[in-house]
Amino acid sequence: MRNVVLIGMTGTGKSTVGRLVAEALGWPHVDTDERIEAVTGRTIAELFAERGEAGFRQWEHEVLREVLKGEGQVVSTGGGVVLRPDNVALLRDGQFVVALAAEPETLVRRLQGDASRHRPLLAGDVEAQIRKLIRERRGLYDFAHVRIATDNRLPQEVAAEIVHLYRARTNAQVTGGSY
């Protein structure tokens, strides 16, 4: 359990909630999308335009691998990180993985009008793109240790639940309990 890692569909709140979890634990927060932009000097939309989705996914893999070498961090991933089996293998190796979830309607409401710089996959008809991504990614987030539905919940509430679950799990390991 070296790091707390948030996975989930785009718009489930990984970046927003991850920052709050990090504050609560007193740990650094790493957002892999932001790290990719810092390392490449490009926005995600520029990377997609210049290198295609495959080029972006390669950067995502390399950044994830580097970040997960560290410990005591809260890591917010990009929504598509689970598409590559080698990423899933890294995530399954000693990380506390939390999947955030939300109904399609919630994602559409949150992301409507916010597709440009950070989420080129949602360009055009946001609702249609979200529904397509949900279909393509069905089951891919299921390996997480816990799944938290975020509909009608404040980011602060979701973050508090993650902190509680993480502490319960690590305490159980220390005391030998089976949680």
Ligand SMILES: Nc1ncnc2c1ncn2[C@@H]1O[C@H](COP(=O)(O)OP(=O)(O)OP(=O)(O)O)[C@@H](O)[C@H]1O
């Ligand atoms: N629990 C919540 N309730 C209401 N709005 C939320 C909640 N969590 C996040 N949001 C809002 O939804 C939008 C998307 O959140 P965020 O950027 O954290 O998602 P993400 O999971 O990191 O997405 P991506 O995978 O694309 O990086 C933001 O505008 C954020 O303020």
Ligand SMILES: O=C(O)C1=C[C@@H](O)[C@@H](O)[C@H](O)C1
């Ligand atoms: O769901 C996705 O595939 C993505 C989500 C974002 O976090 C970014 O990582 C990028 O826009 C791709």
Ligand SMILES: [Mg+2]
């Ligand atoms: Mg994010």
